[in-house]
Amino acid sequence: MQALAEVGAEFRAGEVVAVMGENGAGKSTLMKALAGVHPPDAGEIRWEGRPVRIGSVAQAEALGIAFIHQELNLCGNLTVAGNVFLGREPRRGGFWLDRKTMRRRALELLERVGLKVEPETLVEELSIGQRQMVEIARALAREARLVIMDEPTSSLTTTETARLFDVVRELKGRGLGVVFISHRLGEVQAVADRVVVLKDGRNSGSLEKGEITAGRMVQLMVGRDLDPAGRRPVEVAAGEVRLAVEGLRTRAWPLQQVSFEVRAGEIVGMAGLVGAGRTEVARVVAGVDRALSGTVRVDGVALRGGQVAEAVKAGVALAPEDRKEQGIFLELPVRENIALPGWGLGRGQRLGFVRAAEGRAEAERLRDLLAIRTTDVEKAAGLLSGGNQQKVVLAKWLALGPKVFVLDEPTRGVDVGAKAEIYRVIAELAAGGAAVLMISSDLEEVLRLSDRVLVMHEGRLAGEVGRAALSEAAVMALATGVDRACP
Amino acid sequence: MFKSLSAQNSKTLLILLLLVVLTLVCGALEPRFLSRDSLGAVLKYAGLFGVIALGVSFVILTGGIDLSIGSWVGLSAVLYPVLLKQGLGVGEAALVIAGASVLVGLLHGFLVTKLNLQAFLVTLCGLFIYRGLARVAGGGREQILPADQEWLRDLLVLGRPLGGLPVPAVFLLMLALAAVAAVFLNLTVTGRHLLATGRNEQAARFCGIGTTRLRVLSFVICSLLAGLAGVLFLLDGRSALGSSFGNSYELWAIAGAVLGGCSLRGGQCAVAGVVLGSVMVAEVRQAVFFVAGDEWKEFVIGVFILAGVIADEGFSRWMAARRVRA
Known part of the structure; x- marks a missing residue:
């Protein structure tokens, strides 16, 4: 089935973009195309001006695109540091795990996302909000320059959401691009610099910082009134x-x-x-x-x-x-x-x-x-x-x-x-x-x-x-x- | 992808064809294979193992597995002469064994459905536990079928009710059980519910079918038939040692069911296929005995089943491709 008819969008460094739309409007599909989860059938992705083909998650990561799934992809039975460096653990002599470096670098990253836990804590002992931060730390460890979050706040408490947005602003300040999908108008207003709205797999419109109001967003998501x-x-x-x-x-x-x-x-x-x-x-x-x-x-x-x-x-x-x-x-x-x-x-x-x-x-x-x-x-x-x-x-x-x-x-x-x-x-x-x-x-x-x-x-x-x-x-x-x- | 009824039927036909070819090949390799005595032995083993294969196919149908069959066969075989020695009549002993079998099936079903344990693990534990009980019940001695039971041996296992034909009674008994199973599975509401549960348990639950009860029922049927088979195997062999009687029979039963077209993923089992599969297993045993010697039988049956599973996969793809073209 075709989920996306035709969509165009642009994401810049140092900018937070919200992608919105009703259920099935094609938000997640668009993001998965960028992250290499489901490569698109047609169209072009340009990364820093060059056209690229993103055929797998590994390729997306190599470019510097990190995707944070709605249902977080962490291994609960591993430690925080283990998750952050999963697949690219620092080694000594090419074989032995370098625990000291791992701990030091994990502490740095956790500091950046404002997560005050020991790197040796098991992820299954963390709250959903804390796990979200671990995901972001993992993206940073991979030197991501574009972080895509699929409904990151859907299971967070109000405080956790506020914390997440602080981190998002911090990332933005360091020149990363952040894209996040959300249904929640208030959150989008609070944190987004720009809003891209999809409807039925197409662009329905976009709003710049000054134009972002609940009314405009609903109007663009809905598109038309019913006959x-x-x-x-x-x-x-x-x-x-x-x-x-x-x-x-x-x-x-x-x-x-x-x-x-x-x-x-x-x-x-x-x-x-x-x-x-x-x-x-x-x-x-x-x-x-x-x-x-x-x-x-x-x-x-x-x-x-x-x-x-x-x-x-x-x-x-x-x-x-x-x-x-x-x-x-x-x-x-x-x-x-x-x-x-x-x-x-x-x-x-x-x-x-x-x-x-x-x-x-x-x-x-x-x-x-x-x-x-x-x-x-x-x-x-x-x-x-x-x-x-x-x-x-x-x-x-x-x-x-x-x-x-x-x-x-x-x-x-x-x-x-x-x-x-x-x-x-x-x-x-x-x-x-x-x-x-x-x-x-x-x-x-x-x-x-x-x-x-x-x-x-x-x-x-x-x-x-x-x-x-x-x-x-x-x-x-x-x-x-x-x-x-x-x- | 989707096996319609006709696909299941054509699969059974294919198995029948394979059986005929196998019989002819075995006969060509070793003419003694087609002798009356040899064919009679094949059908006897097909009958004995067919009973447990039918049982396990109910469990496989609902996506489960029963590894305890061999041990339960052993316990039942040891228990029968022990009970007779205690002064019980044939009917009473049979009732005790049947009752114990039902209880054990209920226990397996309860553990699998209510406690949500894996059937593999539950029945693996059963395998050890019932083997242990069989050794204890037999007191470490071989339990002998009393001489006054020869009439039962003739009636249920070795007799040839079809006059001159080399068809032992136990094969006909198995066919009768298979006929009942086929009627149950195909024509009754409970049978169709059981099949639907195997095909798609969630959808069955959403229809208001009591899937838990049905899965328990499948374990009960399996244990009950294993209990019956224990007595039949004893009647055939005349004596049973608790430590070894029936060892690994569950694997031969599963082999028969799989060769008959049952998928261990559940949802697919044709009774006719299970009967044919059991005959095939018995034929291979017999042919190997003649051609290569008894010690080769496990090796050959393993290779044979592997070939069958690969062929089945190819057949499924072929059916799917044909449907796309149609």
């Missing part, structure tokens, strides 16, 4: 409450509580940035995970939780985020994929024996209903396109007539044609009286389908946008936490 004609017409007034979630705490965000309701006939969008806690909520509702506390009610009846079979029986269906790993059996026939969840409820079987003919008829009915492109429902599901595989996932739950349908990124990796058909199915589901909760990072689709949108930010519901006030800017403002104080 109201594309929206789902309101057909039915919402009915009874089908899904009620109260005081839900998940493992990912144990300090936050989430409460909301979805009524029969309603499509409720759930927006937010990746990692905001949306999928965790979906998994608890579907019984995949157990909540730390809180209740999930379906038609007023509380679920015990933590059991998919119980949720399925109560009428909950989940089209999961990771289709290939969680939603579908690639090697099994389409028919069996569709029939599987029903067997446990006594459908398509008699006395424990599968009734294949019955399953076949049902699969063919659903294939026609959802326009799944396959002539033979006995074909392995893995042979279908991504969009058609997703339709198989929807079909297996439609067969059970769910009361609550939770869709997690229902059109990820799905082509445009199949998208439209999936939208139609979702709308019909709601019209049929199901309560639909749709998690999506695709704002356009959230706005197109939703009757109202719940926006999550860092594990809590940051707000709700009603149909009348629905706009990308309103959702993005809540999702990025514009209103929150920043370091």
Whole structure:
């Protein structure tokens, strides 16, 4: 799949550039191209005026480009010094580890990043913020001149973030270039000299120091306002409450509580940035995970939780985020994929024996209903396109007539044609009286389908946008936490 | 990449073809291989090892492994005459062994699913523990099948119910078990759930399938069949020494399952393939005995399986390439 259409950007020495954009806008892909993780298919990278080819991480490092991953790449069982010099340890006589030099140089580097720990400390004993500093020290040890950080603050506390920014300013003062990817408008305002905004794999615009305001950034990230004609017409007034979630705490965000309701006939969008806690909520509702506390009610009846079979029986269906790993059996026939969840409820079987003919008829009915492109429902599901595989996932739950349908990124990796058909199915589901909760990072689709949108930010519901006030800017403002104080 | 049902079937057909070729080659190398006695011996070993191969293929199907089979065979073989000496009847002794086998399978399943231990380690410990118990239970002496058990030996292992054909009873018993396994895996809901769990455990869990229970079930089936096989091996051999009886049988069983097309990554096992694989292992044993001498059998079976695994990889790539062209 193409992640980047066409992007141009320039990074200078002694400058801090923030790269921004919605989920999937292509920020990480651009950075990975620079760092040699995923070399680009076309285009040119010029380093100090010379065109270069960066085909591997080693080549990027040789040039002086260091990439600090969002999920830090440190060896927890090694010491701080061991990590800083990993792969280029100072040696004596070409063979023996020179511990003394290593310690001395590590202390210098740790001093520069303001990390007050002994170089012999094991990395697994450090906090996330401290580990970030170790990563930066490692970049300095490699004499990096451009440091790229992918969402460096995503798991830092406020103090740690402030500390990180001090170090970033220090690096800048020494003439290094710093690029960092962030969703957080306040942070970008605080530290960036320039902002480059991407949208749908293209440059959407850039802002110089004086122009960086939250409003301008959101505008560039969102790009345009949605064509109201594309929206789902309101057909039915919402009915009874089908899904009620109260005081839900998940493992990912144990300090936050989430409460909301979805009524029969309603499509409720759930927006937010990746990692905001949306999928965790979906998994608890579907019984995949157990909540730390809180209740999930379906038609007023509380679920015990933590059991998919119980949720399925109560009428909950989940089209999961990771289709290939969680939603579908690639090697099994389409028919069996569709029939599987029903067997446990006594459908398509008699006395424990599968009734294949019955399953076949049902699969063919659903294939026609959802326009799944396959002539033979006995074909392995893995042979279908991504969009058609997703339709198989929807079909297996439609067969059970769910009361609550939770869709997690229902059109990820799905082509445009199949998208439209999936939208139609979702709308019909709601019209049929199901309560639909749709998690999506695709704002356009959230706005197109939703009757109202719940926006999550860092594990809590940051707000709700009603149909009348629905706009990308309103959702993005809540999702990025514009209103929150920043370091 | 994706093995549809037809791919699995064509693989089984290929294994059948390989078996025919192997039989003809062995016959050409050594005409005595095709004699009635020789073929009868091949089918007897295929039957005996097929029972444990079927068992282990359930565990392999769900992505696990059971290394304790040989020791459990030994314990069960020693226990049977010991229990008879205690005055238990045949049925009672069989019940005790079956009950112990179920418990041991439950224990393996519990340790693997609930405590999240690796099947390899759990059953490796089992390998030592049950071997030790077999030595203790046998008191260091060879346990002999009582003379009044000859009828059972004829009925279950050596008898030839098909009249003149050199097909021993134990091979038919194994075929019957295989038929039950095939019906279970292919036609019942629990069987399909087991297969789905092997194919993609996470997706199975997301469908509301109780994957933990099914993985435990696979260990129970495996131990139960190993317990049964212990008695069958004893009936065949007439005596069992706790310290060695059944040694490394788990590896022969796994060999049969792998030759039959089971992937140790889980998700793939055709019962027919396991039967054919077991016959193949037995044929190679027998042919090596004739051609090169018994001491060569491990060497040859190792090379044979390695060749089979390499051929399987090539076959998978060929199927994938053919699909791309189609």
